[in-house]
Amino acid sequence: MKAFKSCIRLVSVLKRCRQYSTVEVPLTAEYYNVKRGNYATVTADDVTVFRDIVGSNILTEPDDVEPYNVDWMRNLRGQSSVVVKPKTTGQVSQILKHCSERNLAVVTQGGNTGLVGGSTPVFDEVVIALSSMNRVLSVDELSGILVCEAGCILESLSSMVMDKGFVMPLDLAAKGSCQIGGNAATNAGGIRLMRYGSLHGNILGMNVVLANGTILDLLSTMRKDNTGYDLKQLFIGSEGTLGIITELSILLPPKPKAENVAFMSCESFDKVQQICARSKAMIGEVLSALEFMDWQSVDLVTKHTELRNPLERSPFYVLIETAGSNNRHDEEKLNDFLEAAFNEGLIKDGLVATDLTKVNAVWGLRERLVEAQLKEGVVYKYDISLPLANFYEIVEMMRERVKHLALCTMGYGHIGDGNLHLNVVGDSHSLELLGLIEPFLFDWTAKHRGSISPEHGLGFKKSKYIYHSKSKEAVTLMEDIKKLFDPKGILNPYKTLPYTD
Numbered sequence: 001m002k003a004f005k006s007c008i009r010l011v012s013v014l015k016r017c018r019q020y021s022t023v024e025v026p027l028t029a030e031y032y033n034v035k036r037g038n039y040a041t042v043t044a045d046d047v048t049v050f051r052d053i054v055g056s057n058i059l060t061e062p063d064d065v066e067p068y069n070v071d072w073m074r075n076l077r078g079q080s081s082v083v084v085k086p087k088t089t090g091q092v093s094q095i096l097k098h099c100s101e102r103n104l105a106v107v108t109q110g111g112n113t114g115l116v117g118g119s120t121p122v123f124d125e126v127v128i129a130l131s132s133m134n135r136v137l138s139v140d141e142l143s144g145i146l147v148c149e150a151g152c153i154l155e156s157l158s159s160m161v162m163d164k165g166f167v168m169p170l171d172l173a174a175k176g177s178c179q180i181g182g183n184a185a186t187n188a189g190g191i192r193l194m195r196y197g198s199l200h201g202n203i204l205g206m207n208v209v210l211a212n213g214t215i216l217d218l219l220s221t222m223r224k225d226n227t228g229y230d231l232k233q234l235f236i237g238s239e240g241t242l243g244i245i246t247e248l249s250i251l252l253p254p255k256p257k258a259e260n261v262a263f264m265s266c267e268s269f270d271k272v273q274q275i276c277a278r279s280k281a282m283i284g285e286v287l288s289a290l291e292f293m294d295w296q297s298v299d300l301v302t303k304h305t306e307l308r309n310p311l312e313r314s315p316f317y318v319l320i321e322t323a324g325s326n327n328r329h330d331e332e333k334l335n336d337f338l339e340a341a342f343n344e345g346l347i348k349d350g351l352v353a354t355d356l357t358k359v360n361a362v363w364g365l366r367e368r369l370v371e372a373q374l375k376e377g378v379v380y381k382y383d384i385s386l387p388l389a390n391f392y393e394i395v396e397m398m399r400e401r402v403k404h405l406a407l408c409t410m411g412y413g414h415i416g417d418g419n420l421h422l423n424v425v426g427d428s429h430s431l432e433l434l435g436l437i438e439p440f441l442f443d444w445t446a447k448h449r450g451s452i453s454p455e456h457g458l459g460f461k462k463s464k465y466i467y468h469s470k471s472k473e474a475v476t477l478m479e480d481i482k483k484l485f486d487p488k489g490i491l492n493p494y495k496t497l498p499y500t501d
């Protein structure tokens with residue numbers, strides 16, 4: 001085994017240009033054969049009303065609107081003709097009041113990094129983009145509480161709070177583009193969930209605008225508040241279907257003083273599972289990320305980026321990060337764990353990165369997977385949670401099932417949280433390939449009592465499969481809640497809940 005040494009990991013501030021294969025993106029409505037809901041169509045008078053509200057912060061030129069119509073993974077294309085960019089909660093309220101009175105459907109868009117088609121229009125919905133609402137309103141350095149607008153980019157917030165001795169309670173590879181409001185609306189998980197828990201615990205309050213323009217002030221900054229139902233929880237993970245989040249208060253964990261990253265290879269998935277269990281038992285109190293990748297994933301990243309695999313080819317790789325308050329203590333614990341795992345034959349080869357460049361290179365292998373997939377071809381992206389015992393079996397089954405149509409099939413993910421990302425890459429948008437994956441994968445996941453979406457949400461792509469993870473009674477109650485908050489169904493139609501023609 002190569003020498004294990006320790007290092008300080010600083011936050012990666014990599015910003016990547018989006019590059020992708022040149023395959024045309026099909027129109028969502030046509031490709032998925034969706035019938036348009038009974039909504040009004042945007043007229044010149046509507047555009048005048050929007051202009052009166054937001055001034056010049058509106059886009060109507062097709063070339064300007066185009067990026068808002070196409071999703072990050074280039075699977076979906078909407079047909080909107082107008083993007084409105086409010087600057088205040090009041091403006092959001094006026095826009096929604098008008099849309100509600102006119103029966104105009106809307107889609108809220110943050111950084112448009114969502115992976116299930118929640119953020120792009122299906123037909124001609126009005127796009128309400130939050131990017132101009134990007135002010136930090138306050139940072140309480142005594143209590144560690146941030147209050148900011150929903151359009152703040154996650155990475156900007158991370159850098160800002162880090163200078164004050166805190167970190168954001170979430171981190172994900174889309175941080176350079178995703179917005180905190182979008183993170184809340186999708187209840188984003190990411191690589192630090194195992195350490196800091198989900199946004200349901202870290203968001204203390206929010207301001208939300210309801211479909212009819214009502215402003216709901218839930219912007220508490222208290223950690224504890226048991227006065228009635230905790231309404232903000234309903235908006236976390238609601239994917240823009242219940243209201244538009246405009247401001248949030250968030251609990252900030254203190255910035256760890258010491259961070260270490262280890263990258264190791266394993267010969268079997270059984271050994272990967274044992275590494276997970278052993279690391280939780282031996283270094284659980286400082287563990288901040290526990291990720292795994294198969295060799296197909298690592299191969300694809302090295303094929304499409306300048307990054308190189310620092311270890312020999314092996315079926316599986318595990319990335320472990322620790323974050324604590326005493327580097328010597330953390331380093332010692334990590335080294336003890338690595339030594340034990342190596343002696344027990346769980347690890348084939350490994351390294352602890354020794355400088356920031358190497359740390360970023362190791363994290364890059366994991367964080368630049370989406371970029372590599374987009375360069376390879378058309379991505380069929382899945383996100384499921386499973387008991388660890390069944391975790392990798394489905395990747396092998398899927399690889400076999402689609403091998404005659406797919407370019408590659410890979411598995412990676414937040415193994416510390418039981419969250420697998422299964423991805424198939426093909427050379428085109430193929431309904432035949434899609435039909436081989438779905439609903440087979442969802443049936444299999446439901447059979448093992450997993451979730452068909454532990455992270456990315458249901459959005460447009462998975463809404464009809466909600467019954468695979470929720471009972472009929474639960475979905476009926478969700479539909480009732482939707483009707484209460486949005487009686488005309490103008491907020492993000494065709495998303496999250498199953499839609500009927």
Ligand code: FAD
Nearest residue numbers: 110111112113114118179181182183185188189190240245
């Ligand atoms: P968008 O994509 O713009 O919107 C997502 C959904 O939220 C849509 O339904 C939209 O209507 C709604 N929405 C957006 N803003 C608001 C608002 N202010 N009020 C109400 N509704 C709103 N996700 C994870 O969970 N974990 C990961 O590790 C992860 N890694 C990723 C890595 C890459 C490279 C990429 C491209 C994506 C990744 N994602 C991950 C998915 C995505 O980044 C998250 O879902 C993110 O939280 C979306 O934020 P956004 O601002 O881009 O929202």
Ligand code: MLT
Nearest residue numbers: 173369370383413421455
């Ligand atoms: C990740 O963990 O990298 C994201 O959830 C994106 C993906 O599923 O590829």
Ligand code: ZN
Nearest residue numbers: 190414421455
């Ligand atoms: Zn993920």
